[in-house]
Amino acid sequence: MGPLDGLRVVDMTSVLMGPHATQILGDFGADVVKVEAPDGDLVRQIGPARNKGMGPMFLNVNRSKRSISLDLKKEEGRAALLRLVAGADILAYNIRPQAMARLGLSAAEIARVNPRIIQAAMVGHGQDGPYAARPAYDDLIQGGACLPYLYARVTGGRPSYVPTAIADRIVGLASVNAILAAVVERERSGEGQLVEIPMFETMVSMVMADHLGGLTFQPPLDEGGYPRHLAPDRRPYATKDGHVCALIYNDGHWRRFFAAIGRPEMPDADPRYVNFAARMAHIDEVYAELGEIFLTRTTAEWLTLLQEADIPAMPMHDFESVLADPHLDAVDFFAEVDHPTEGRIRSMAIPAKFSRSEAAPTRLAPRQGEQGVEILAEAGYAAEEIEALIAAGALIAPESGR
Numbered sequence: 001m002g003p004l005d006g007l008r009v010v011d012m013t014s015v016l017m018g019p020h021a022t023q024i025l026g027d028f029g030a031d032v033v034k035v036e037a038p039d040g041d042l043v044r045q046i047g048p049a050r051n052k053g054m055g056p057m058f059l060n061v062n063r064s065k066r067s068i069s070l071d072l073k074k075e076e077g078r079a080a081l082l083r084l085v086a087g088a089d090i091l092a093y094n095i096r097p098q099a100m101a102r103l104g105l106s107a108a109e110i111a112r113v114n115p116r117i118i119q120a121a122m123v124g125h126g127q128d129g130p131y132a133a134r135p136a137y138d139d140l141i142q143g144g145a146c147l148p149y150l151y152a153r154v155t156g157g158r159p160s161y162v163p164t165a166i167a168d169r170i171v172g173l174a175s176v177n178a179i180l181a182a183v184v185e186r187e188r189s190g191e192g193q194l195v196e197i198p199m200f201e202t203m204v205s206m207v208m209a210d211h212l213g214g215l216t217f218q219p220p221l222d223e224g225g226y227p228r229h230l231a232p233d234r235r236p237y238a239t240k241d242g243h244v245c246a247l248i249y250n251d252g253h254w255r256r257f258f259a260a261i262g263r264p265e266m267p268d269a270d271p272r273y274v275n276f277a278a279r280m281a282h283i284d285e286v287y288a289e290l291g292e293i294f295l296t297r298t299t300a301e302w303l304t305l306l307q308e309a310d311i312p313a314m315p316m317h318d319f320e321s322v323l324a325d326p327h328l329d330a331v332d333f334f335a336e337v338d339h340p341t342e343g344r345i346r347s348m349a350i351p352a353k354f355s356r357s358e359a360a361p362t363r364l365a366p367r368q369g370e371q372g373v374e375i376l377a378e379a380g381y382a383a384e385e386i387e388a389l390i391a392a393g394a395l396i397a398p399e400s401g402r
Contacts, residue, residue, distance in 0.1 A: 002362075003359065004025060006029075007029070007090065009022060010033050010085055010091045010092070012035045012092065014043065016061060016172070018092055018122050018172065019172075020168060020172035023061050024173075027361055028352075033088075033371075034067045034068070037069070041058060043055070046058070049342075050342050052399070053368055059365045064362045065365070066375060067368055067369055069395070071393055072105070078105070085110055085117060087379065089118060090179060091117055091120065093120070098133055118179060118182045118186065120197065123199070125198050126198040131200065138166070138168045142161050143159075143161075145204045145208075150211070167199055171203065174197055175197045179195060210226045211226050211229070233288045236316045237294035239299045244314075251276065253311050254266075260305050260306075299315070332349060335348075335349060370398050372396070373397075
């Protein structure tokens, strides 16, 4: 059994941030019921697929869940959701609170139905500020958290977004932290509560912890920014035949590096290299000179040299090479599994390991509404009541033939 076995989650989230968080809870053993609107989660439509609504991004953030599809604009659908909420430990949603209230699902109404429930509201912005009602997506939050500005400042070029949904993923992780903290607190108090996790504030906190710099102080000591992160040559080093990622960071690393390349007089011979503070003060020059040194050997030669000198290094993977990484292969990270409807697929392992309560995916990603009848039967609905919900359009049955 996983460490969260017995924890029941009603998951109203969609797209990436919320589903990433609830998949982690499910992988750790929680019983996660994904509640989808009649049109299904939009992410079902992203990427190549063998069957409608089963795209790869959906498959990779929605395992360890069961799916029910309800029309919450119908009173019967809303009542069914509240029946699920009454028996749940956690309600997770990334619907704006104003929209939840319009559905008759305000925080107060949810607490009335189940005073012990943890309500996890994954919102774009803190609800006590002027941005409270604004929509939020990963791109917008990256921009608000200074990430495109940092790209432009480093490259001297145009601003760019990080080419992965980094805000969704990071805020998803922050949501798991906050949810489980509330669960622990409930063990002491016996009471549920509303937990708000805002994307904007979470990402600004992460980025500015690195880059607030001298702006931490009043009056400011500089204009902000961590010089090493902003060095234009902080990037994978070009080699004779490719690239290598290396971080020569502390004094021991530097002494071993120079010894390995046949320059034992360094770093003592150059005051820019003699200690950590000196290197940080001249970081642009240090990284530029390293860039010239790395051009003198092949990638394989550098990886061997750096490993033997116990200096942190890593290949610069692409999508193809990462699938063949020997470490990931040894730990069976990209396992091939048989999906009930999608056939043979790759499924990534749960990174965290537990010595006693082993975490493992409980099921692969579901079709829309696949377990709806089963879920409502568990909640106490009789077969004829479930049929009535389907007839009324409040419960959407899965499409057949997939």
